[in-house]
Amino acid sequence: MHLTLLTLAIVGYVAATGLALAYLVQRDELLHRLAALATLAAWILHTGALLALAIDLGRPPFSSLPEAVSVAVWVVVLLEMWLERRYGLSRLGAFVLPVALALSLQSTAIRPLIVPALSGAWVWVHIGLALVGIAAFVFNFAGALMYLLQERQLRAKRPGALYYSLPALATLDRLTYRTLALGFPFLTTGLLLGVLWAGAAWGSVFAFDPLALLSFIAWAVYAATLAGRAVGGWHGRRAAYFAILGFAALALTLGAGLFLPGKHGG
Amino acid sequence: MPLFVAGVSHRNAPVELREQLAVDEDKLREVLRDIAATGVVREALILSTCNRVEVYAVAEVPGEARAATFRHLCSHRGVDSASVDTVLYTHTESEAVRHAFRVAASLDSMMLGEPQILGQVKDAFALAQSCETIGPALHTLFTQAFAVAKKVRTETEIARHAVSVSFAAVELAKKIFAGLVGRGVLLVGAGKMSELAARHLIDQGAFPLYVANRTWARAQELARALAGTAVPFDELPTALAAVDIVIASTGAPDPVIKRETVSRVIPARRGRPLFFIDIAVPRDVEDTVDTLDGVYCYDIDDLKQVVDANIRERAREAHRAEALVEREVAKFLVRLGDVEVIPTIVSLRERLEAIRVGEVKRTLARLPDATPETRAALEAMSSAIVNKILHAPITKLRESSRAGSPRSWLELVHELFGLGRGRNE
Numbered sequence: 133m134h135l136t137l138l139t140l141a142i143v144g145y146v147a148a149t150g151l152a153l154a155y156l157v158q159r160d161e162l163l164h165r166l167a168a169l170a171t172l173a174a175w176i177l178h179t180g181a182l183l184a185l186a187i188d189l190g191r192p193p194f195s196s197l198p199e200a201v202s203v204a205v206w207v208v209v210l211l212e213m214w215l216e217r218r219y220g221l222s223r224l225g226a227f228v229l230p231v232a233l234a235l236s237l238q239s240t241a242i243r244p245l246i247v248p249a250l251s252g253a254w255v256w257v258h259i260g261l262a263l264v265g266i267a268a269f270v271f272n273f274a275g276a277l278m279y280l281l282q283e284r285q286l287r288a289k290r291p292g293a294l295y296y297s298l299p300a301l302a303t304l305d306r307l308t309y310r311t312l313a314l315g316f317p318f319l320t321t322g323l324l325l326g327v328l329w330a331g332a333a334w335g336s337v338f339a340f341d342p343l344a345l346l347s348f349i350a351w352a353v354y355a356a357t358l359a360g361r362a363v364g365g366w367h368g369r370r371a372a373y374f375a376i377l378g379f380a381a382l383a384l385t386l387g388a389g390l391f392l393p394g395k396h397g398g
Numbered sequence: 399m400p401l402f403v404a405g406v407s408h409r410n411a412p413v414e415l416r417e418q419l420a421v422d423e424d425k426l427r428e429v430l431r432d433i434a435a436t437g438v439v440r441e442a443l444i445l446s447t448c449n450r451v452e453v454y455a456v457a458e459v460p461g462e463a464r465a466a467t468f469r470h471l472c473s474h475r476g477v478d479s480a481s482v483d484t485v486l487y488t489h490t491e492s493e494a495v496r497h498a499f500r501v502a503a504s505l506d507s508m509m510l511g512e513p514q515i516l517g518q519v520k521d522a523f524a525l526a527q528s529c530e531t532i533g534p535a536l537h538t539l540f541t542q543a544f545a546v547a548k549k550v551r552t553e554t555e556i557a558r559h560a561v562s563v564s565f566a567a568v569e570l571a572k573k574i575f576a577g578l579v580g581r582g583v584l585l586v587g588a589g590k591m592s593e594l595a596a597r598h599l600i601d602q603g604a605f606p607l608y609v610a611n612r613t614w615a616r617a618q619e620l621a622r623a624l625a626g627t628a629v630p631f632d633e634l635p636t637a638l639a640a641v642d643i644v645i646a647s648t649g650a651p652d653p654v655i656k657r658e659t660v661s662r663v664i665p666a667r668r669g670r671p672l673f674f675i676d677i678a679v680p681r682d683v684e685d686t687v688d689t690l691d692g693v694y695c696y697d698i699d700d701l702k703q704v705v706d707a708n709i710r711e712r713a714r715e716a717h718r719a720e721a722l723v724e725r726e727v728a729k730f731l732v733r734l735g736d737v738e739v740i741p742t743i744v745s746l747r748e749r750l751e752a753i754r755v756g757e758v759k760r761t762l763a764r765l766p767d768a769t770p771e772t773r774a775a776l777e778a779m780s781s782a783i784v785n786k787i788l789h790a791p792i793t794k795l796r797e798s799s800r801a802g803s804p805r806s807w808l809e810l811v812h813e814l815f816g817l818g819r820g821r822n823e
Contacts, residue, residue, distance in 0.1 A: 367669025
């Protein structure tokens with residue numbers, strides 16, 4: 133049941149992504165409305181899939197990494213719909229949905245683990261916090277990407293479709309700063325709890341698996357960016373490049389967790 | 399509706415002719431009253447702008463009326479009507495509706511989406527109203543034209559992007575800074591054009607404003623006019639560190655803002671972007687300045703390029719606007735058509751209902767013992783018969799009006815059911 137729903141949801145996300153990208157270039161309001169509709173439909177199916185999975189397992193559906201990533205996608209899409217409406221960021225979907233889609237594809241590439249990889253209250257908190265952090269960094273990445281594209285348009289001095297579609301540089305810079313400031317504490321606390329728990333469960337804080345190791349690289353990039361912005365007065369392009377670097381590390385982290393053998397499943 | 403529009407516009411009439419025909423407000427009243435006095439047209443409105451002179455009117459004989467209205471206009475303006483005939487266009491019925499909608503929505507303007515035309519149409523409407531030459535037909539038409547124009551403005555981006563250099567600069571500033579409230583502006587040089595651009599920025603909330611000029615007195619004068627502060631020319635670097643937008647327009651032969659100067663103020667700006675609008679020729683800002691991080695510089699050619707792109711953007715949006723107008727014309731015609739057949743439908747219903755009530759009464763008079771159930775059943779049955787009989791003709795009437803040819807059907811229904819000749823013969 134949950135796999136059928138999840139497959140349908142992914143089909144919906146594919147359609148929504150395609151429509152959102154088409155809207156970015158074509159700027160036809162009809163495409164925008166269709167994309168919004170497809171996003172909502174896919175998200176509802178996704179909700180159904182998660183509920184079905186929770187009922188099947190008899191527990192919240194995020195104690196293995198693929199499940200947790202699926203929940204992260206669910207949160208990201210919900211936020212995307214809200215932000216788009218709330219701040220009139222009609223092109224946000226074109227930058228967030230492809231990431232959401234890629235993550236949701238990843239999470240189905242592997243059978244969800246039947247036996248939870250982890251257990252205990254600390255683990256739930258660890259996963260929950262990391263989830264919120266990842267969701268925030270998806271928007272951080274999208275904001276940075278939009279910033280760089282709009283910046284290029286302004287420097288080229290030849291307004292194209294993106295110049296008209298994308299928001300102002302200051303708006304995008306604020307979006308990346310805020311998502312960074314929001315996501316970082318979550319990621320930090322999530323990682324910290326992971327370390328403590330790993331120490332308690334496996335007897336050594338240094339019994340790291342690939343995901344844990346890579347996640348510290350991502351954390352370091354984000355920490356440097358935040359420090360640069362808060363203290364060094366970083367703005368704009370440099371901050372955007374770092375946001376993209378950080379997200380690349382985060383994506384690698386998730387990829388490692390999903391595909392390499394280690395303590396996070398896979 | 400025997401509606402028509404006759405006129406000349408920038409599309410085919412040379413400016414000399416439009417100038418001759420253009421009518422000022424006082425004269426317009428005179429011409430309108432004259433036209434109304436001929437009795438040829440039932441309603442009339444004259445739209446006279448520098449790009450078009452048009453008469454919108456309602457008359458049963460459009461060809462004749464059109465000649466008459468324009469003869470009036472021409473004789474008033476002392477223009478030989480023969481010279482007008484070659485460029486005069488006329489539209490009738492649905493074409494006239496479409497024309498009115500397109501004109502009001504600025505789709506027929508020289509600059510697509512320009513905002514003045516709607517105001518001009520509204521003025522023309524108010525003027526005709528004050529001359530009492532607006533009747534129900536033109537009232538419905540123009541009220542709807544205003545609504546359509548508004549819809550086009552809000553639902554398409556036809557009027558969105560700047561088509562003047564100074565507004566394009568303001569738009570670019572908004573694409574960099576989002577809101578302009580509290581953004582500092584520095585004018586380098588005190589020309590007319592930079593003053594205009596500065597005023598646009600101030601309108602958007604930009605503040606504070608500094609003026610630097612070689613001639614100190616002129617700097618002070620302009621600073622006073624714009625509620626800003628004059629700064630000595632050699633304190634440019636200090637001012638550069640403080641503001642967000644610089645408008646340069648000096649007559650200097652060499653750049654007055656050097657890359658080196660700008661790169662030195664960058665650290666103090668702590669990453670805040672700096673936007674140069676260089677409208678001077680030769681240019682005031684060294685052209686390598688915008689390779690600096692967070693620095694954007696648009697010279698006059700760049701701004702013109704943005705304006706060109708904006709105009710193309712408006713043309714693109716015009717396609718969507720035309721489709722919107724087309725839908726609105728269709729809706730309007732349906733509504734008008736319905737307006738035409740509704741009185742007939744109402745009297746048809748009244749006629750059959752009168753017959754039904756009369757017959758039921760007569761029948762019941764002959765059935766004094768009828769129970770309330772029997773009476774109710776009789777009422778229900780007779781109502782059902784009436785409704786079933788009415789269904790086909792009413793549907794046909796509505797369909798015919800939608801197809802645009804209700805007249806023969808209206809006549810037929812009137813004949814068949816004896817409408818409009820008293821209730822009972």
